[in-house]
């Protein structure tokens with residue numbers, strides 16, 4: 001099953017970002033969206049999660065997000081925002097519980113604690129969310145998102161995770177841990193769309209990469225095909241060289257300063 | 262290794278489950294309300310004693326006319342009105358704080374009560390110009406309905422001004438509230454200036470911020486509005502919890518944000534309108550009660566709203582009791598009592614929580 005977005009346009013003031021974007025993603029695989037700051041990744045993610053009004057059509061598992069009721073969408077997909085705010089001193093457990101549909105009636109009450117353990121926050125249940133570090137807050141929100149669509153495949157089909165820079169604030173161990181959670185989710189049949197900045201993690205974990213540049217998709221496909229010296233250097237406007245890690249076929253790259261190259 | 266260290270620091274004794282405490286608080290606060298109600302019924306300027314009336318009733322003896330009047334027509338309506346107004350003030354404060362995602366949002370503080378007051382004054386002064394058919398249709402309801410409309414309009418204006426792209430600016434909210442309050446106050450002043458003698462009497466009586474004018478007819482008018490708003494809170498709790506994470510995230514977890522906001526605004530307007538219409542402006546209940554409860558049982562709106570209603574009712578009855586005994590047999594306007602008790606608590610909140618309300 002799939003997510004398809006056709007000709008997505010979002011008007012921001014006088015400009016359109018994204019500007020006519022098509023995106024296809026398959027459940028069972030990780031789709032990464034990469035691109036420079038301001039290229040429209042977050043706005044695209046907002047558009048396909050029905051957060052901002054957009055032109056074009058988005059279908060998730062056969063549901064048109066423009067017309068499907070919010071609760072139906074919420075049952076099939078969860079969204080991790082790039083920046084999360086929280087008013088009032090809720091505890092970590094209370095925040096994660098908010099991911100339980102309809103207040104958690106009729107759902108496994110141990111889910112929030114299990115999700116917290118999954119993201120490496122076991123034992124943080126009773127702490128105040130606002131007193132966590134930035135990376136811990138991000139992982140707590142990830143736990144909330146996981147709780148919302150815990151089973152990668154439900155009775156009505158695959159569930160989807162939409163993640164805006166899920167590892168941006170994390171140390172390297174937690175980056176790998178979170179990417180591992182995400183990959184396992186996809187391997188179990190769920191859909192994942194993640195906005196990423198770390199190209200090496202992207203190359204390592206994504207099955208499909210869409211490279212955005214100035215509101216458009218510059219290239220899309222499997223990482224070893226689209227993550228090339230030429231494309232990346234052009235999109236990011238600096239010299240980059242892609243190599244291959246000794247152990248495998250996945251590309252990896254090191255930035256080369258223009259002066260050094 | 263770093264992870265193990267972080268995990269080993271317990272920042273504070275864990276509050277693993279405030280949920281159950283908050284639920285138990287429903288019972289405790291209901292019990293408190295019953296006790297306060299009995300004290301309130303038993304206290305008054307006249308010599309009537311609750312004990313005497315009750316024993317007479319139980320023994321089947323006749324109750325004297327004075328006792329009957331004091332109990333049924335003075336103390337009881339005042340008690341019921343105190344419960345209704347206290348509950349509505351606290352609930353409108355709690356709902357408004359949830360809607361604006363800020364513990365300082367309170368109808369009295371940000372101009373909503375002033376807007377409701379303007380509506381009420383308009384109804385009293387300009388009511389004479391309304392078509393008589395309309396007057397006979399709405400009857401007793403003219404003032405509360407006008408107060409409701411005034412409160413509703415000011416809440417909507419306030420929300421529009423202070424919320425951009427789903428985020429509320431606290432500074433803008435407070436400043437817009439000051440502007441709204443000033444505007445409503447100025448227009449109210451003009452109306453008072455225009456009022457004739459009879460209307461002036463109505464206005465003074467209304468504006469005292471007191472439960473002294475409680476009558477059954479006022480209770481009948483305010484009761485349904487306040488009852489409706491308290492009923493509505495049962496459906497707002499989960500939504501307001503989600504809203505604490507911002508409008509977008511609330512939407513993503515399946516909350517109909519537009520409907521939630523409309524419902525919350527209506528609830529605030531109904532509760533504030535009804536309270537202002539029957540008792541004038543009584544401050545600080547809406548800010549102090551939810552704050553104390555958040556400290557004790559956490560910010561979960563699913564329990565906070567009902568607990569606020571219960572504690573607000575009790576605290577207002579206590580304030581009313583104080584206002585009746587402190588300079589007995591005269592009545593101190595209850596607004597003075599709530600301000601004297603509430604304003605220091607409010608300042609204390611500001612001192613303790615400077616980080617949370619940073620502008």
Ligand SMILES: Nc1ncnc2c1ncn2[C@@H]1O[C@H](COP(=O)(O)OP(=O)(O)OP(=O)(O)O)[C@@H](O)[C@H]1O
Pocket residue numbers: 012013017035036037038039040041042043044082
């Ligand atoms: N609300 C807004 N109003 C006007 N312009 C906006 C708005 N939000 C974003 N933009 C602009 O749209 C462009 C795309 O923004 P977007 O947040 O989608 O970028 P991004 O690719 O997610 O960047 P980053 O890597 O920094 O997160 C930027 O140029 C930004 O300035």
Ligand SMILES: [Mg+2]
Pocket residue numbers: 041042043082164
């Ligand atoms: Mg972004």
